Amino acid sequence: MCRIEGVMEERERRRRKWGLGLKGTAIGDGRVEKLKSCIILPRSRLKLWIIRATTMVLLWTCLVQLTTLGELLGPSAFKGWPCCFSQESASSFLVKSLPPKRVYQNNGYLMVSCNGGLNQMRAAICDMVAIARYLNVTLIVPELDKTSFWADPSEFQDIFDVDHFITSLRDEVRILKELPPRLKRRVLLGMIYTMPPISWSDISYYQDQVLPLIRKYKVVHLNRTDARLANNGQPFEIQKLRCRVNFSALKFTPQIEELGKKVIRLLRQKGRFMVLHLRYEMDMLAFSGCNQGCNKEEVEELTRMRYAYPWWKEKIINSELKRRDGLCPLTPEETALTLRALDIDSSIQVYIAAGEIYGGTRRMASLAAAYPNLVRKETLLEPSELRFFQNHSSQMAALDYLVSLESDIFVPTYDGNMAKVVEGHRRHLGFKKTFLVDRKLLVDLIDQYNAGLFTWNEFSAAVKEAHTERMGNPTKRLVIPDRPKEEDYFYSNPWECLEPSHESEISSII
Numbered sequence: 102m103c104r105i106e107g108v109m110e111e112r113e114r115r116r117r118k119w120g121l122g123l124k125g126t127a128i129g130d131g132r133v134e135k136l137k138s139c140i141i142l143p144r145s146r147l148k149l150w151i152i153r154a155t156t157m158v159l160l161w162t163c164l165v166q167l168t169t170l171g172e173l174l175g176p177s178a179f180k181g182w183p184c185c186f187s188q189e190s191a192s193s194f195l196v197k198s199l200p201p202k203r204v205y206q207n208n209g210y211l212m213v214s215c216n217g218g219l220n221q222m223r224a225a226i227c228d229m230v231a232i233a234r235y236l237n238v239t240l241i242v243p244e245l246d247k248t249s250f251w252a253d254p255s256e257f258q259d260i261f262d263v264d265h266f267i268t269s270l271r272d273e274v275r276i277l278k279e280l281p282p283r284l285k286r287r288v289l290l291g292m293i294y295t296m297p298p299i300s301w302s303d304i305s306y307y308q309d310q311v312l313p314l315i316r317k318y319k320v321v322h323l324n325r326t327d328a329r330l331a332n333n334g335q336p337f338e339i340q341k342l343r344c345r346v347n348f349s350a351l352k353f354t355p356q357i358e359e360l361g362k363k364v365i366r367l368l369r370q371k372g373r374f375m376v377l378h379l380r381y382e383m384d385m386l387a388f389s390g391c392n393q394g395c396n397k398e399e400v401e402e403l404t405r406m407r408y409a410y411p412w413w414k415e416k417i418i419n420s421e422l423k424r425r426d427g428l429c430p431l432t433p434e435e436t437a438l439t440l441r442a443l444d445i446d447s448s449i450q451v452y453i454a455a456g457e458i459y460g461g462t463r464r465m466a467s468l469a470a471a472y473p474n475l476v477r478k479e480t481l482l483e484p485s486e487l488r489f490f491q492n493h494s495s496q497m498a499a500l501d502y503l504v505s506l507e508s509d510i511f512v513p514t515y516d517g518n519m520a521k522v523v524e525g526h527r528r529h530l531g532f533k534k535t536f537l538v539d540r541k542l543l544v545d546l547i548d549q550y551n552a553g554l555f556t557w558n559e560f561s562a563a564v565k566e567a568h569t570e571r572m573g574n575p576t577k578r579l580v581i582p583d584r585p586k587e588e589d590y591f592y593s594n595p596w597e598c599l600e601p602s603h604e605s606e607i608s609s610i611i
Contacts (some may be wrong), residue, residue, distance in 0.1 A: 200268075203275075205275075207238065209316055209318075209319050209320060210241060210277075210320045211229070211320075212244075213243045214244045214323070215243050215246055216246045216325055217249060218249070218251065218498065218519070219499060220521075220522040220523075221327050222326070222495075224522060225329070226326075227344075227351070227592070228330040230270060230274060230276075230350070233274050236308065236311070238315055240277075241279060242263060242278050243326075250384050251494040253492075255495050260357070262353065263278065265350070266352075287320070293321075295321075296314070297325035300327075300328050300329055301328055303335065304330070304336065311323075331585060332590060340597040340598065344598035347592065353503065357500060360482070361502075361504060364481055368450055374450035375450070375511070375512060376454050376505045377452065377514070378454045378505065380455060380514055381432065381464070382455060385515070385517075386459055387403045389423070389428070390403075390420055390423060391418075391423060391424060391428075391429035393420065393435075394460075425541070430515035430540075431538065433467065434464070435543065435547055436512075437467045438560075440472065441561075442564035444561070444565070449472070451468075452477070453475060453477045454504065478500055501519070502522075505519075505523045506530065510536065511533070511536070512535075513536075513537075514540075515540075516593075521593035524594070525592045527573060528575075528595070532573050532574065533573065534573060535573035536572060537568075537573065538568070538571070576596070578593075
């Protein structure tokens with residue numbers, strides 16, 4: 102008996118040594134757990150992948166729902182959402198609400214090369230969109246002028262938001278960034294019909310003369326675009342579309358818009374401000390032949406410059422006669438007298454919207470003495486902020502344009518393209534205060550005052566009286582049949598597009 106028990110104890114000892122068949126022992130439990138884990142691990146991984154797949158499906162479902170919501174309600178629906186899902190972040194994956202595409206039989210393709218400065222090209226682009234819409238053709242994004250005096254190499258997309266331009270007008274006209282490949286090859290081979298349209302033409306001219314050419318050649322290139330559509334006598338829909346392009350479709354690039362807002366914010370921090378569009382740059386004086394106040398060396402320099410540019414056709418110019426006719430820009434000295442006579446507060450900030458003033462500090466001395474708070478974009482911004490705008494005059498002009506729209510008072514000293522287009526845009530914004538100086542009358546009053554024929558009070562009273570109805574008031578354009586250059590410019594007063602609610606004079610802010 103004792104021997105049998107001894108044998109059983111020996112077997113028990115061996116089993117413990119080798120961990121065999123012992124439920125509940127530490128070693129046995131460990132091996133069982135390992136075995137279980139080998140069986141369970143693939144199942145747990147499978148569950149993990151199922152959870153991940155389900156989560157992705159739910160996320161995509163949410164994304165589709167949000168996209169649909171964005172299309173229905175537009176980006177404004179996301180205003181006020183937390184920063185982790187702001188309007189900006191939502192716009193990165195939401196499809197923007199767009200007008201429906203206009204479906205029409207395409208008659209061909211219209212290419213245009215704009216000429217002139219920024220605002221001359223801006224008005225031309227508006228005209229070309231209206232013409233393309235009327236002719237039922239496809240417009241290729243306009244080419245900007247790179248060969249004029251300013252030699253700005255900027256492309257359309259460097260100044261304007263090209264995608265917004267195309268999509269915002271899709272319910273009116275089809276616009277492409279470039280020709281289809283087959284037609285593009287033809288153009289590269291020189292197989293294209295190029296022409297300058299007749300200035301100040303009615304839309305019927307394009308219907309009768311240009312459209313047949315587009316149908317024949319498939320692509321027509323207009324190599325001049327300045328003032329190629331008449332101011333008056335056009336269908337109401339054409340006039341409204343010109344305004345829509347100008348006020349809505351032609352947005353500047355986000356970079357230009359943001360920098361313009363910063364300039365405006367810096368000015369507003371110090372109170373009210375006036376924008377003075379002081380057209381007294383070298384090229385303006387050389388082109389116009391106006392040299393009032395210039396010394397002999399400056400007159401000779403301006404004359405040489407005028408003869409150096411063959412497209413400036415007028416070479417022999419009587420500066421004094423032109424000035425008396427009101428055809429010269431006001432000088433900085435004349436501008437200072439005019440602003441003082443109008444009783445514009447001498448403490449107001451005066452933003453100079455212009456290039457480099459010819460004559461520099463010497464010519465600006467009287468204006469700086471009368472209005473010491475003179476500022477420019479170059480003095481408000483850091484050099485690094487303007488680095489990418491240097492040698493790009495149209496982009497610099499775009500900044501001035503934005504600031505001019507938001508100013509309390511806008512005073513152009515010459516009725517060039519910027520002065521006219523800004524005037525019309527400010528009318529659209531609620532007839533904002535814009536002094537339209539009567540240069541012919543002013544130079545006569547100034548000369549009499551300088552000659553001692555007027556006291557200061559008499560001079561000031563005469564200037565104020567002359568400009569009572571020249572402050573951007575609601576009015577209709579002056580129409581002069583057969584003399585379009587002498588009548589009011591469409592873009593300076595697009596009254597067809599102005600809201601009836603604005604048909605009252607706003608109170609003075611001086």
